[in-house]
Structure formats: structure tokens, C-alpha cells
Amino acid sequence: MNQPLTWGAAAAVVIIAPALGFGLRKVFDRLGAKPEERSRTFRALVLRLGRDLSVPLISLTGLLIAISIPNKLPVATDVARNTLVAALIIAVTFAVARLAADIITSIVMAVSGIGGSASLFATITRVAVFSIGILISLSSLGISITPLLGALGIGGLAIALALQDTLANIFAGMHILATKMAQPGDFVRLDSGEQGWLHDVDWHHTTIREMPGNLVIVPNSRFAEAILTNYSRPSPDTEVTVDIAVGCENDLDHVERITMEVAREIVGHSETAAPEHDPQLRFHTFGDSIGFQVQLRSRRYPDRNLLASDFIRQLHRRFRLSKVTLHRSGVTEELVPKHHMDLPIRTRDSEPDFDNAS
Structure with missing residues (x-):
């Protein structure tokens, strides 16, 4: 060529x-x-x-x-x-x-x-x-x-x-994932106090996302050696316990019936409650007041406060409507709904005469 x-x-x-x-x-x-x-x-x-x-x-x-x-x-x-x-x-x-x-x-x-x-x-x-x-x-x-x-x-x-x-840190990270002691997406709490969602396990460190959104960086070796509480395993639902005290003059059967009705309504309608678990009520204190506990279960550990808040708000409203008395600092308080206040009717004759006041 x-x-x-x-x-x-x-x-x-x-x-x-x-x-x-x-x-x-x-x-x-x-x-x-x-x-x-x-x-x-x-x-x-x-x-x-x-x-x-x-x-x-x-x-x-x-x-x-x-x-x-x-x-x-x-x-x-x-x-x-x-x-x-x-x-x-x-x-x-x-x-x-x-x-x-x-x-x-x-x-x-x-x-x-x-x-x-x-x-x-x-x-x-x-x-x-x-x-x-x-x-x-x-x-x-x-x-x-x-x-x-x-x-x-x-x-x-x-x-x-x-x-x-x-x-x-590399081998600790492999140990964490291989043993499945915690997986990304689990809600965990360390013995040092940090808690949040496990975000990622990298070759050097483990990242935990706290509820406010902050990221906590923990070396894999320290994470593997820490005393760990995993709230997502073996089941993500968590028990929520609400303590209540009512006056001794109440009918306990009536109190139990109202409380369980509210608890079942919350479990059936709240997105934070685990519907497969029935609520439980147990009386535990007999003295100046009758103390009992209501046990619910939230879908996830972070939802427990919201579930307890919804239950307390609804139960307080039902107690007021049913005139159930609560025990407060040694004083029994009756929760009676106040629909209106009796105010004097103002007429033209009862109005003050500012022109002739002088």
C-alpha cells in the first residue's frame, strides 16, 4: 500500500x-x-x-x-x-x-x-x-x-x-451487617444516649439520623461494642403505657368500659397504632385513688408519644362527658362539661346612662 x-x-x-x-x-x-x-x-x-x-x-x-x-x-x-x-x-x-x-x-x-x-x-x-x-x-x-x-x-x-x-472499623462494619444486629432503617438507641434511625453502615463509620434530622457519626468499632437497643427488631411495634388515676367514688366497671371504648377507637382509626394488638387495662393501685394502666402498641417506636397524646386527649373528653372524677394531688376533681355561663341579660334600662352621669 x-x-x-x-x-x-x-x-x-x-x-x-x-x-x-x-x-x-x-x-x-x-x-x-x-x-x-x-x-x-x-x-x-x-x-x-x-x-x-x-x-x-x-x-x-x-x-x-x-x-x-x-x-x-x-x-x-x-x-x-x-x-x-x-x-x-x-x-x-x-x-x-x-x-x-x-x-x-x-x-x-x-x-x-x-x-x-x-x-x-x-x-x-x-x-x-x-x-x-x-x-x-x-x-x-x-x-x-x-x-x-x-x-x-x-x-x-x-x-x-x-x-x-x-x-x-472495616471488619466491625462487616460484622454488623453479617450478624444483622441492626440494618439501615432500624430505630436504635446506644448506651451513650444517641438514638435515631440507622442511616448507613459504611466502611469506616455508622450514621444515625436523629429525630430532629441531625446525623450522628459513630465509628463501626464503637458501634459494634456498644450496648444497643433495637426498637425495630424483632418487631417494629412498641408498647405504649398510659397511667391514669380516678377517684374512689367512681364505678370501676363504668370507667373500664369508657376507657376501653376510647382505646379501641384509637386503635381502629389512628395511623400510629398497631391494629393487630388489642388494648389492655389493668388496675394496680387502691388507696386515695384507683390507679390503672392502659397498654397500647404503636406501629413504630417514634410514634409512641403521638399515640399516647391522641389517647389522652380523647379519654379526657369522654371522662368530662361521662362525669368521671379524676384524682389530682389528694383532691378529687369532677370533669363536668361547661356548655355555657349564666350571664345577666343586658336591657336598655340596665345600660348605664353616660350622658346623665355627670
Whole structure:
């Protein structure tokens, strides 16, 4: 082949290959822009893999073809080819690492139902794939990886000693997720007083979102060693106990009937109550007053105060209507509804005469 034509063909391949790569990437972008393709379905994973590989794979393949067309190059063909192959391996490694992390995330979500617990395993998967890809790329460049592995074995001990706290947090995070002592989405309380929803377990720390919205960052090692109360396991519903005291002159059967009616109404209509649990009433004190407890169950631990508030408000209204007397500081108070006040009727004759007041 004529030398100018050879170089022209090589240059054309160098120009056309990236253009084809970007064009193919646009196609994958359009196919993957649909809302259903943003999930981790098999089709979505394939589209994302094709998008990640389209530009580097076609561009580097075009360069490999281009350097093979001319007979004589100013640089060694083998060196250029090995360099491009190493770059191609690294590009494929990045794409495969992302695909593997997405697959691990999908598996963890299928097992636990919450994607936040997959961040630690996804990070470990990426690091493992990157390490393998780098070793393969070094081998393609003609670099022997056997001495490198030996050096890494010796240096790994020094690195482990230097990163002792970091490694402790990594293994503690794996222990937290593997034992399922707590999963993202659970409402937990530590022995140090912090409580809230478990937001995420990362490679270094655990994040707890408090009810006001603040984030509490706890190292994984401290979280694993803490005395933990998990209000979401084995069941998310929580007992709510309301203490009440009424006067001794009340009919206790009447008091119990009214209280249970209100409790059942709350359980049946409140969004914070667990409807599968019936309310319970138990008398426990006999003295200047009759004390008893009403036990309800909220759907979640954070809902217990709201459920108790709704129940107390409705019960107070029913006690007033039924004239049930409550015990307050040694004094029995009768809750009688006050519909109106008897006020004197003002007539024209009873109005003061300001004009003649002087």
C-alpha cells in the first residue's frame, strides 16, 4: 500500500473510532434515560455497562488497529501495543467494577430489603476488582507480578499495623451487617444516649439520623461494642403505657368500659397504632385513688408519644362527658362539661346612662 494512503487510513481510524464510541454512548444514554432503566434490573445493568465501555473500548481498539496499519512507526510497535492493551484492561476494569458493585447492591437489597446496607460490600467489591485489573494490566506490560505479590505480602503487615483502627472499623462494619444486629432503617438507641434511625453502615463509620434530622457519626468499632437497643427488631411495634388515676367514688366497671371504648377507637382509626394488638387495662393501685394502666402498641417506636397524646386527649373528653372524677394531688376533681355561663341579660334600662352621669 502506498505510504501516504497507509498513514491516511491510520489517521482515519484514529478519528472515526472515538466518534463511533461517542455515538454509541448517546444511544445507550437514550435507552437508559427511561425511569424504569434507572433501577438495577438486568437490562439496566447491561445498558450501563455498554455505556461505560463504548467510548474507551472502541477508541482504544481503533488505536490498536491504527498502529498495526503502517509498516514502520517512530516508536516500537510492541511497546505501543502493550500500553494500549494495558489501558484497555484498566478501562474494562472500571466498567466491570461498577457492574459488580451494582450486582452486589441488588443482592443485598434482595436479602435485606434496604440498599443502604450495601455500601460497605459495594466498596469492598470495587477494591477487589480494581486490584485484579491492575495486576492484569501490569502483567500485560511485561512486568512480573510475582515479586510484587511478595512485596505486598511483606508490606501488608506494616500497612495492617499502621491502619489498625481503619481495619478494625472495616471488619466491625462487616460484622454488623453479617450478624444483622441492626440494618439501615432500624430505630436504635446506644448506651451513650444517641438514638435515631440507622442511616448507613459504611466502611469506616455508622450514621444515625436523629429525630430532629441531625446525623450522628459513630465509628463501626464503637458501634459494634456498644450496648444497643433495637426498637425495630424483632418487631417494629412498641408498647405504649398510659397511667391514669380516678377517684374512689367512681364505678370501676363504668370507667373500664369508657376507657376501653376510647382505646379501641384509637386503635381502629389512628395511623400510629398497631391494629393487630388489642388494648389492655389493668388496675394496680387502691388507696386515695384507683390507679390503672392502659397498654397500647404503636406501629413504630417514634410514634409512641403521638399515640399516647391522641389517647389522652380523647379519654379526657369522654371522662368530662361521662362525669368521671379524676384524682389530682389528694383532691378529687369532677370533669363536668361547661356548655355555657349564666350571664345577666343586658336591657336598655340596665345600660348605664353616660350622658346623665355627670
